Amino acid sequence: MPQFLSISDADFESRFTALLSAKREDSPDVDDVVAGIIRDVRARGDAAVIELTTKFDRMELTPETLRFSEAEIDAHCAAVPAAERQALELAAERIRAYHVRQVPQDAFWTDPDGASLGWRWSAVSAAGLYVPGGLASYPSSVLMNAIPAKVAGVERLAICVPTPDGKANPLVLLAARLSGVDEVYRIGGAQAIAALAYGTESIAPVDKITGPGNAFVAAAKRRVFGKVGIDMIAGPSEILVIADGDNDPDWLALDLLSQAEHDESAQSILITDSPELASAVTEAVEKRLETLERRVIAGASWRDFGAVIIVDDMDQAAALSNRIAPEHLELCVADPQALSEKCIHAGAIFLGAWTPEAIGDYVGGPNHVLPTARSARFSSGLSVMDFIKRTTLAQMTPAALAAIGPAAETLATSESLEAHGLSVRARLDRLNRH
Amino acid sequence: MPQFLSISDADFESRFTALLSAKREDSPDVDDVVAGIIRDVRARGDAAVIELTTKFDRMELTPETLRFSEAEIDAHCAAVPAAERQALELAAERIRAYHVRQVPQDAFWTDPDGASLGWRWSAVSAAGLYVPGGLASYPSSVLMNAIPAKVAGVERLAICVPTPDGKANPLVLLAARLSGVDEVYRIGGAQAIAALAYGTESIAPVDKITGPGNAFVAAAKRRVFGKVGIDMIAGPSEILVIADGDNDPDWLALDLLSQAEHDESAQSILITDSPELASAVTEAVEKRLETLERRVIAGASWRDFGAVIIVDDMDQAAALSNRIAPEHLELCVADPQALSEKCIHAGAIFLGAWTPEAIGDYVGGPNHVLPTARSARFSSGLSVMDFIKRTTLAQMTPAALAAIGPAAETLATSESLEAHGLSVRARLDRLNRH
Numbered sequence: 001m002p003q004f005l006s007i008s009d010a011d012f013e014s015r016f017t018a019l020l021s022a023k024r025e026d027s028p029d030v031d032d033v034v035a036g037i038i039r040d041v042r043a044r045g046d047a048a049v050i051e052l053t054t055k056f057d058r059m060e061l062t063p064e065t066l067r068f069s070e071a072e073i074d075a076h077c078a079a080v081p082a083a084e085r086q087a088l089e090l091a092a093e094r095i096r097a098y099h100v101r102q103v104p105q106d107a108f109w110t111d112p113d114g115a116s117l118g119w120r121w122s123a124v125s126a127a128g129l130y131v132p133g134g135l136a137s138y139p140s141s142v143l144m145n146a147i148p149a150k151v152a153g154v155e156r157l158a159i160c161v162p163t164p165d166g167k168a169n170p171l172v173l174l175a176a177r178l179s180g181v182d183e184v185y186r187i188g189g190a191q192a193i194a195a196l197a198y199g200t201e202s203i204a205p206v207d208k209i210t211g212p213g214n215a216f217v218a219a220a221k222r223r224v225f226g227k228v229g230i231d232m233i234a235g236p237s238e239i240l241v242i243a244d245g246d247n248d249p250d251w252l253a254l255d256l257l258s259q260a261e262h263d264e265s266a267q268s269i270l271i272t273d274s275p276e277l278a279s280a281v282t283e284a285v286e287k288r289l290e291t292l293e294r295r296v297i298a299g300a301s302w303r304d305f306g307a308v309i310i311v312d313d314m315d316q317a318a319a320l321s322n323r324i325a326p327e328h329l330e331l332c333v334a335d336p337q338a339l340s341e342k343c344i345h346a347g348a349i350f351l352g353a354w355t356p357e358a359i360g361d362y363v364g365g366p367n368h369v370l371p372t373a374r375s376a377r378f379s380s381g382l383s384v385m386d387f388i389k390r391t392t393l394a395q396m397t398p399a400a401l402a403a404i405g406p407a408a409e410t411l412a413t414s415e416s417l418e419a420h421g422l423s424v425r426a427r428l429d430r431l432n433r434h
Numbered sequence: 435m436p437q438f439l440s441i442s443d444a445d446f447e448s449r450f451t452a453l454l455s456a457k458r459e460d461s462p463d464v465d466d467v468v469a470g471i472i473r474d475v476r477a478r479g480d481a482a483v484i485e486l487t488t489k490f491d492r493m494e495l496t497p498e499t500l501r502f503s504e505a506e507i508d509a510h511c512a513a514v515p516a517a518e519r520q521a522l523e524l525a526a527e528r529i530r531a532y533h534v535r536q537v538p539q540d541a542f543w544t545d546p547d548g549a550s551l552g553w554r555w556s557a558v559s560a561a562g563l564y565v566p567g568g569l570a571s572y573p574s575s576v577l578m579n580a581i582p583a584k585v586a587g588v589e590r591l592a593i594c595v596p597t598p599d600g601k602a603n604p605l606v607l608l609a610a611r612l613s614g615v616d617e618v619y620r621i622g623g624a625q626a627i628a629a630l631a632y633g634t635e636s637i638a639p640v641d642k643i644t645g646p647g648n649a650f651v652a653a654a655k656r657r658v659f660g661k662v663g664i665d666m667i668a669g670p671s672e673i674l675v676i677a678d679g680d681n682d683p684d685w686l687a688l689d690l691l692s693q694a695e696h697d698e699s700a701q702s703i704l705i706t707d708s709p710e711l712a713s714a715v716t717e718a719v720e721k722r723l724e725t726l727e728r729r730v731i732a733g734a735s736w737r738d739f740g741a742v743i744i745v746d747d748m749d750q751a752a753a754l755s756n757r758i759a760p761e762h763l764e765l766c767v768a769d770p771q772a773l774s775e776k777c778i779h780a781g782a783i784f785l786g787a788w789t790p791e792a793i794g795d796y797v798g799g800p801n802h803v804l805p806t807a808r809s810a811r812f813s814s815g816l817s818v819m820d821f822i823k824r825t826t827l828a829q830m831t832p833a834a835l836a837a838i839g840p841a842a843e844t845l846a847t848s849e850s851l852e853a854h855g856l857s858v859r860a861r862l863d864r865l866n867r868h
Contacts, residue, residue, distance in 0.1 A: 229812030351829035366826035378663030392800035395785035
C-alpha cells in the first residue's frame, strides 16, 4: 500500500518532508570503472571501443561495422509494420511542429547613446544522442532528442545505440531516420560516450551529448562534461495527479501506474480534496495491478514510493505541488488552466482529465525529457534551446564610446584593472584630440 | 614573447592544434576538503559556518552577524565616492535595459487536431550569488549576476561575499543594493556554497547558485549540483582579436593586455592578415608592459599563452575563430557585421575598433559572464534564461484524444508499456460507448 497523508494530520509536515527527501535510487559507484574506460578509448580509439563491445554486448565489430550502413537501416525500417510506422510518423510530425515554435529570435538594436547591441543564436555544430539498448530502448526517446537537435539546425547528429548479441530495434532505426539522424553507431555504455566526446579513428567527436542511459552512461556523461555539453542526468520518473472528486478512478489509477510501470524507483502521487476519490483510486490501482503485464515493477513502485494526500482545497494542492516540483503534473479538475497558473514548479502540466500523461510521452508534441528529483525548481525539459547557444553583440560608435566609456574607465580603475581602463582611454584620447 | 604562427607554415596545423589543447590551469584537487566542509555545514549549520569563517577569514561571527544589516550596508554605500556611484548606476541601468529584452514569451495555441499546447516560463524562487572577496572582488560581477536574476523575477536573491579580516568592499555592497539583492552574508568558500545549497538555521536554502570563485568554490558548486542548479564553472579568461592592417597597434595591444592582466592563465590571441600590424602590435604590447601596473601577471600570460597568427584572408580568420570558440571576440575590420556572421562559436563579439572588450566588462549591457575553454561551441553566457525555467502545457479535448490517442497506444504497446496504452484506451473506450 502507498502512504496516506492528510494535510490536517498533526504529523503532516514531518511526513511530507520525509516524502520529499526520500532517496529512491541507489546509484552504484561505477566512477572508477568509467574513468578507466574513458582513458582507454582516448588512448586506443576504435580498438578499445571494439574490445569493450565484444565484452559487454557479446558481438564482434570492425572499424567498418561500428556504424550501421544505409542499406542496413533501410532493411530494418522496411521490417516495421505499417501501424507502427504511421504512429511514429504522426509522433515525429507533432513533435517537430511543437519544437519549431521554440526557435528564438535574434535581436540587434541601437540605444539612445548610439550603442548597437543584440545577440545571435547559432546551432551546436555536432551532437551525439545516446539511446539505451535492450528493454529500455525507446524509439520515442529518439524522436524527443533528435528532432529538437535537427530543428535547432545541428548539422551532424550521431546516435549510439548498443545492440546486445547483435539484436537491433527496427523502430529505433526508423525513429532515427524520421528525425534526420546522420550517423548511427551500434555501440553503448561509457565507451560510446567517450567515443562521442573525444572521437576515434571512425567516429568524429561531437560538441554536445544528450540522452538517457544506465549508471555507466550517466557517470561517463558527468566525466566528459566541460569537454562537451551534456543534458541533465535524469533520475527515476515521477507523476503528481491533482484531482477533484469528479473523476473516473480507473483513469487516474492508470495514469499513476503509467509512471509506476517504468521503474521500481518511479514515484506516483495523488493529491485530492475528496477522501472518497482517494479510496476509489487506490482500489482501482489494486485491481489493475492484478492483471498488468508489468505488475511486479509497478506494484513495487506504488508500494514503496506511492502516496495519496488529502487536502482541504486546491490552493493547498498547488502549494504542495510547488514543493514537490514534479516531473509530470496532471490537473484533473474543473478549471485546470486556473490551477495551472498556481503550479509554477513542474516539468510538464497535463490539463484536464482528457489529457493522460501518456499522450505527452508520445504524440502530444512537447518533449518527454523532463527534470526529475525536484529539479523543475531550477531547470526545464529538453528543447531546441539545448542545441543552440547565444553570442552577444556590441558595437560602439565614437559618440557612444564618449558617452559611456568614462564610466567603464572609472569602474576598471576601482577594480585595479588598469589595462581595461587604458583600452577605453586610448580611444577617448583620440576623440579629444579632434 | 608569444607564439607566432602563420597559416602558410608547413607545421601550422599541428601547432594550432597544440595551441587549442594547451592546458592553461592546474586546478588543485581540493575535492576531499570540500566534501568534508559540505558535510560539516549540513550537520552543524551556523556553528560550522562560523568556525570555518574564523579559520579562513580570521573573524568572529555570530548567527546574528552572519548577515550584513541594512544599516551596515547603508553606511558602506554612503562611503562610495560620487564618480564611482554614478558609474555603477550607469552600468546597472544599461545591464538592466539589455537583459529585460531577454525575457521570453509564454505561448499557448490550439492545433488542427484540437490539441491545445504551449509553455509557460517562471522564475527560480530563490537564487544565491557567490562573490569572491579580496583582490578579485568585482562589483561589476555583482551587477552581471544579480540583475539578470532580478529581471527574471527571482523573489529572493542572496549574496555571499567573504570579508577577510572584516574588510568589506563598499562598491560590492552598493552594486548589491543597486541590483535589488535581498540578503548579503559575509561568508565565503565552500562553506558559503554549502549554506546556500542546504541552508542553516540563519540562511534559507536557494534553488540556484551562480557566480565565480576559487578552486574550493568551484569544487563545492560541482558537488551541490543536482540539489540546486549552478551556472558554468568558468576557466581563465580569453580574448581573440581579429584585425586588418588598418588599426592602431596600441589600441589592440591594450585590448590584448586587458585579458592578460586578469590572470597568468589568461589567453590573448591576435589573428591578422597584415604581418606589419602583427609586428606593430607585439611591439606596442612590449612597450605597454614596461609600465603597466599588473605587468608581472599580464607579461606572464602574454609570454606563456599569447599567440599571433598570420592568415591570408578574413575567411581563414573566421574559420580559425570557430575552432578556438573564444570567450571574447573583437572584430577590428572594415565590415565587422559581415565577418561576425561567419563567427558562429563565440561568447561575445565586439564589432569594430571603437568597441574595446572592456566596454563589455562594465557598461555595454550584455553579460560579462561568458563561456571559456572552447565551451562557446555548446553554451552561452549568463542571461535571464539562467534564472527561469519552462513548464510545458498540453490539453486534449475528447476529439483531440480520439485523433492522436490511437497512435500513442500503438507506440506504448511497441515499447511494452501497457499501462501507458491503457490510460489512453480507457478514455477512448468512453468515447466509443457514446
